[in-house]
Amino acid sequence: MKRVTLEEVARVAGVSRATASRVVNGAGTVDEVLRHAVERAISSTGYLPNIAARSLVTRRADAIGLVLPDEHRMLGDPHLGSVVSGVTRVVRPRGIHLVLMMTGPGTREQALSDLRCGRLDGVILVHTDPADPVPGQLIRAGLPVVLAGRPWQPMPITYVDVNQSAGGALAGERLLSLGCRRIATITGPQDMPTGRDRLRGFLDVVPDAVVVHGDFTRQAGMAAAHELIARCPDVDGVFAASDLMATGAIPVLHRSGRKVPDDVAVVGFDDSSAALTCEPELTTVRQPIADMAEEMARQLLRQIADRTAPVTSVVFEPSLVVRSSG
Amino acid sequence: MKRVTLEEVARVAGVSRATASRVVNGAGTVDEVLRHAVERAISSTGYLPNIAARSLVTRRADAIGLVLPDEHRMLGDPHLGSVVSGVTRVVRPRGIHLVLMMTGPGTREQALSDLRCGRLDGVILVHTDPADPVPGQLIRAGLPVVLAGRPWQPMPITYVDVNQSAGGALAGERLLSLGCRRIATITGPQDMPTGRDRLRGFLDVVPDAVVVHGDFTRQAGMAAAHELIARCPDVDGVFAASDLMATGAIPVLHRSGRKVPDDVAVVGFDDSSAALTCEPELTTVRQPIADMAEEMARQLLRQIADRTAPVTSVVFEPSLVVRSSG
Known part of the structure; x- marks a missing residue:
């Protein structure tokens, strides 16, 4: 079960290593x-070609990076599993490795250097900081x-997103259709698209809503x-712009004596x-995260195959x- | 910003490519x-060595795999983020890639073949199926x-675990110290260590507990x-052998008119x-998952550096x- 070398294959086939x-x-x-002899020797010995050697010829690493936001954000992120499985569904059948990189000191620079020196063929970037120079x-x-x-x-730059404002509108329409009259929203950070x-999509439908600001976390x-x-x-109606914020808000409403949904209806975002x-x-606005992640992987493979492929953005509809x- | 080739470095340094x-x-x-000339040319051109080429010399991929249970289990797994960040903390400073692999048709075979052909230096295996021949x-x-x-x-085989039975005992002691008299447990799968x-650790402390079987999921x-x-x-006291099972049980207790913790105390496991x-x-038994994941990475790097390193198992204490x- 030791790794079979090319020398052994050559010896079994009775040919030179070259x-x-x-x-x-x-x-x-x-x-x-000779080719047939070598092929028979490859299957009889169980030889697997050294990928590093093949990489030198193809100039491909057959590996892509998934660069995630900082550790702290990611630990609480209920989307991570869906993102990983969506990307995996596309890359696994092609024998391409998914390399996980978490933002930390030097990670993005490392991703950049890995790309330049051929250790990665491309990256999917989960973008969180407007000052980040890497994109x-x-x-x-x-x-x-x-x-x-969206950047x-x-x-x-090619991106994949969900129609966020349409999602906000869906939440507003739901609360109106339930007969809510005093409607509020807990927003995400207003410096993020x-x-x-x-918020914009929600206010289009419920222009007189009370607005309280949050940052997508449960604590907020x-x-x-x-x-x-x-x-x-x-x-009597609250749209929390993330499920995590809704899970933080509901116990507080309960403790104040307001029952959800009888006294206050709550709609989240993310599913x-x-x-x-x-x-x-939670009643919530669904982002098809795994489908979106599949699409990110497909768009990236398209760029890797053709460096001149046009920039494309794909926007999914929420439900x-x-x-x-x- | 195009990738600088070795030829350019040689030309700038005024030496041969060889x-x-x-x-x-x-x-x-x-x-x-000549060496100084080449080093100056490397820094002036921004050349990064082709890692595939270096791999051929070192026989290292500088990549390790994290093989996870099947997609369905992982999506609901609240530990994933901690495992990834623990492993990352160890491998990132060493420039080693963390390749994420999810169990699916052929994944474990792919991990094995990646190891044999040098695309991965080693793997961390999250083990879920006793019939799995891969370990x-x-x-x-x-x-x-x-x-x-534990296998x-x-x-x-080297493994990293938490002292599971000591954790069960901690939960039992907590319920007894709260004065619970009619104590039950919702167990994990009994075909998993x-x-x-x-369960064993819990029953050591509360031998007359009512036992109901579950499988670690919220539905169970x-x-x-x-x-x-x-x-x-x-x-009046329940030990759920996973936090997810506790989050499933508590709403059912509430709907039956039993308040948690006033009428029924609930202790989970995992944190x-x-x-x-x-x-x-939740009051819960903490497994130090990120620390355990760090230790897994360190144990793996030790084996990669020295194929004859002895098998070591590290067992952490719960709290x-x-x-x-x-």
């Missing part, structure tokens, strides 16, 4: 009889990259619910695993998932 | 003056592998709570992110985290 190597690397200049550097270097989510400022767009949902109860005690561990289970909270 | 290559690959046989194959092939969790049957050991926690209420309506999204927040549920 000939065995030419067969393994697909050179067309090998005599037919711009990747574009200027002509390196294959796909962003998860902060317009730039010629996701946070801004969800708790703090916002306290603020909301103080500012607007007769609130992440948090929506199901919530009590009551409302009705459960018990609103 | 000389430049010998410097890049650390050969000691290069004239000192045995890896051991027989002498390939570097670390198991997350199903004794085998000479984790499930068996947590809900079903078990229904069964428990029917079989043992005066239950995963699910413990915090639960209402009330009780007291929150609101029990």
Whole structure:
């Protein structure tokens, strides 16, 4: 079960190492009889070609990177599993490795250097910081990259997103259709496109909503619910712009004596695993994360295959998932 | 920003490509003056050595695999983020790639073949199926592998685990110290060491506990709570052998009119992110997952550096985290 070497293959086939190597690397200049002998030796010995050697010929690492936001954010992120399985579904059948990189000191620089020196063929970047220079550097270097989510400022980069403002509108329509009259929203960060767009779409439908700001975390949902109860005690409908914020807000509403959904209807956003561990289970706006991640992987492979492929952005439509909270 | 080639480095340095290559690959046989010229050319051009080429020399991929259970299990697994960040903390500073592989058709075979052909230096295997032949194959092939969790049957393989039975005992002691008199447990799968050991440790402390079987999932926690209420309506303490099962059981207890923790104290196991999204927040037995993952990475790197390193198992101690549920 030890790794079989090319020398052994050559010995079994009765050819020189150079000939065995030419067969393994697909050179067309090998005599037919010798080629068959080498192929038989490859299968009888269980030889697997050294990929590092093949990489030298193809100039491909057959590996892509998934660069995630910082550790702290990711640990609480209920989407990670879906993103990984979506990307895996596309790359696994092609024998391409998915390399996971978490943002930390030097990670993005490492991704850039891995791309330049051929350890990675491309990266999917989960973009969280508008000041991050890496997307711009990747574009200027002509390196294959796909962003998860719309970029902060317009730039010629391929991205995959969900129609965030349409999702905000779906949440507003749901609360109106339930007959809510005193409607509030707990927003995401307003310096992120996701946070801004969800709020904009929601306000298009419920222009007089009470607005309390949050940052997508559970803690922010708790703090916002306290603020909301103080500012607007007769609130009867809440759109939390992330499921995590909804799971923070609901216990606070319960403790203040307001039952969800009887006294206050709550609609979340994401349809992440948090929506199901919530009590009551969350009515929420669904982002098809695994499908979006599959599309990111496909877009990246397209760029790797053709460096001149045009920039493409794919925007998925959200849908409302009705459960018990609103 | 295009990738600088070795040819350019050689041209800038005024040496042959072969000389430049010998410097890049650390050969000691290069004239000192020429070596300085090549090093200056490397920094002035921004050249990064082709890792595939270096791999051929070192016989290392500088990549390790993390082979996870099947997609379905992993999507609901609140530990994934902690495992990834623990492993990352060890491998990132060493420039080693973490390749994520999810069990699916052919994944484990692919991991094995990646190891044999040098695309991976070793794997961390999250072991879920006692019939899985891969751990045995890896051991027989002498390939570097670390198991997350004790193996199903004794085998000479390095693993990292938490003292599961001590954790079960901690949960039992907590319920007794709260004055619970009618105590039950919802177990993990009894064909898994984790499930068996947590139950065994718990029963050592509470030998007359009512036992209801589950499989670590939230759904199982809900079903078990229904069964428990029917079989043992005066239950006043429950040890759920996973946080997810506790998050399933608590709403069922609430709906039956039993308040947690006033009427029934509930203790979970894991201290995963699910413990915090639960209402009330879970008292639970903590596994130091990120520290355990760091240790797995360190054990694997040790084996990669020295194929004859002895088999070592590291068992961490659990601790009780007291929150609101029990």
